Amino acid sequence: MKNPNNPNPIPGATSAALRYRTTCFFNSINSLAQLPPDTGREVAFAGRSNAGKSSALNALTGQRQLARVSKTPGRTQLLNFFQVEPGRYLVDLPGYGYAQVPDAIRRHWQALLGRYLRERRALRGLMLLMDIRHPLTTLDRQLLDGCAHRPLPTHVLLTKADKLGRGAARMVLQQLQKTLKTDYPDASAQLFSAPTGLGMDEAHAQLDEWLGY
Ligand SMILES: Nc1nc2c(ncn2[C@@H]2O[C@H](COP(=O)(O)OP(=O)(O)OP(=O)(O)O)[C@@H](O)[C@H]2O)c(=O)[nH]1
Numbered sequence: 001m002k003n004p005n006n007p008n009p010i011p012g013a014t015s016a017a018l019r020y021r022t023t024c025f026f027n028s029i030n031s032l033a034q035l036p037p038d039t040g041r042e043v044a045f046a047g048r049s050n051a052g053k054s055s056a057l058n059a060l061t062g063q064r065q066l067a068r069v070s071k072t073p074g075r076t077q078l079l080n081f082f083q084v085e086p087g088r089y090l091v092d093l094p095g096y097g098y099a100q101v102p103d104a105i106r107r108h109w110q111a112l113l114g115r116y117l118r119e120r121r122a123l124r125g126l127m128l129l130m131d132i133r134h135p136l137t138t139l140d141r142q143l144l145d146g147c148a149h150r151p152l153p154t155h156v157l158l159t160k161a162d163k164l165g166r167g168a169a170r171m172v173l174q175q176l177q178k179t180l181k182t183d184y185p186d187a188s189a190q191l192f193s194a195p196t197g198l199g200m201d202e203a204h205a206q207l208d209e210w211l212g213y
């Protein structure tokens with residue numbers, strides 16, 4: 001459908017894709033006191049270090065450098081808030097499972113993340129990213145267990161799907177969906193690739209639902 005506010009849309013981009021293109025950096029926080037007011041809607045991106053959270057955020061917003069992408073695991077060390085529009089945010093969470101982090105910092109993050117995930121009312125859903133070559137690790141399960149308590153709706157992006165052939169990627173997805181159905185029936189899953197754009201429309205639709213578009 002033609003949007004009267006945007007007479008020259010990017011060819012092939014869906015209206016959902018266009019909505020996320022103007023997302024901008026809002027702030028980085030290191031303690032709960034710095035959180036924006038708990039009144040809007042937000043979706044957090046969680047997952048193991050290096051799973052592709054920052055890359056997914058860049059791909060979904062159609063921006064190259066919104067979130068920092070790195071070959072060095074453990075790069076994202078703050079809660080980074082990105083504003084889609086006032087009161088609607090995407091949040092890049094620090095990755096877990098990176099061995100090189102000093103204990104004191106790891107504990108600080110575990111406590112901060114735990115409270116954010118348990119208590120934040122604005123948080124409508126969690127995008128849980130897993131490298132398709134290492135799906136559902138023990139730490140991913142711990143996070144899902146925590147979300148099931150609240151309960152916090154969760155959608156898994158199996159990232160780097162371009163690293164496997166189509167058939168192999170489908171098989172990992174089907175296996176994961178089967179496991180989720182038994183262990184975490186409220187969680188859903190899809191394939192995703194930042195460089196090829198695989199799964200972009202499906203992920204946008206999930207963001208739209210949680211952010212109330
Ligand atoms: N082939 C491929 N590589 C990807 C994809 N997503 C991320 N990568 C690569 O994986 C590495 C880690 O990506 P990031 O987006 O920085 O991962 P992250 O989860 O934000 O990592 P931390 O912030 O350290 O927790 C980078 O080298 C990316 O280029 C993908 O869909 N396909």
Ligand SMILES: [Mg+2]
Pocket residue numbers: 053054055068069075076092
């Ligand atoms: Mg990151």
